[in-house]
Amino acid sequence: MKSALVTGGSRGIGRAICIKMAGLGYHVLVNYKGNKVAAEETLEAIKAAGSTGELLAFDVADKEQIKTVLGGWIEANKENPIEVLVNNAGIKDDTLMMWMKDEQWESVRATSLDAFFYVTREVLSGMLMRRMGRIINVVSLSGLKGMPGQANYSAAKAGVIGATKALAQEVAKRGVTVNAVAPGFIQTDMTEGLNEQELKAMIPVQRFGKPEEVAHAVAFLASPDSGYITGTVLSINGGLYT
DSSP states (O other): OOEEEETTTTSHHHHHHHHHHHHTTOEEEEEESSOHHHHHHHHHHHHHTTOOEEEEEOOTTOHHHIIIIIHHHHHHOTTSOEEEEEEOOOOOOOOOGGGOOHHHHHHHHIIIIIHHHHHHHHHHHHHHHHTOEEEEEEOOHHHHHOOTTOHHHHHHHHHHHHHHHHHHHHHGGGTEEEEEEEEOSBSSTTSTTSOHHHHGGGSTTSSOBOHHHHHHHHHHHHSGGGTTOOSOEEEESTTOOO
């Protein structure tokens, strides 16, 4: 059995990715932090898509939890290796830098950038030993162009983009690819507070994206046929560029 781990898989883009990977035949590991009800709904959707899965509850910003929960799962499931890792978990806590508190900076950075390091490191050695692996990091348009009020989020996602390109060069010869997808405005609970009518006028395709469209791009980068694509950032933003 081949497995795919999706961090922050209980809702939004993460849930869409879980369902997409299930449709491709993966046993899907749904990581979540606190919303067990939403995670269980994702698991039911995975089963409805004809695959299997299980829940892995740990805080991606907590390296000890990652070692205990994820490391323990890997040790207990050596016959069921993680072939695809999708680092999707992330949070926003927007405010102008002059008013930003230490905890707003630290929590947003930890949930994206620190989590990328700790989770990927836990999974990577197995991929390198098997000479096969796909790592896809969900970043953001904010990490490419920067957004006012999002110095923390933009910095965290830009850091993941840099790490994506560096790690891709380190592991390419071992058959492991590392790429990122950078969504623009996607219809999820993270964009619920935005003025969609106003913002979509800036987007050439004149609409917000759907989580399933991000999941489609992740599936493309996760496929065996994408072995010659690594170190790239694929923008999914309806043509919205700086």
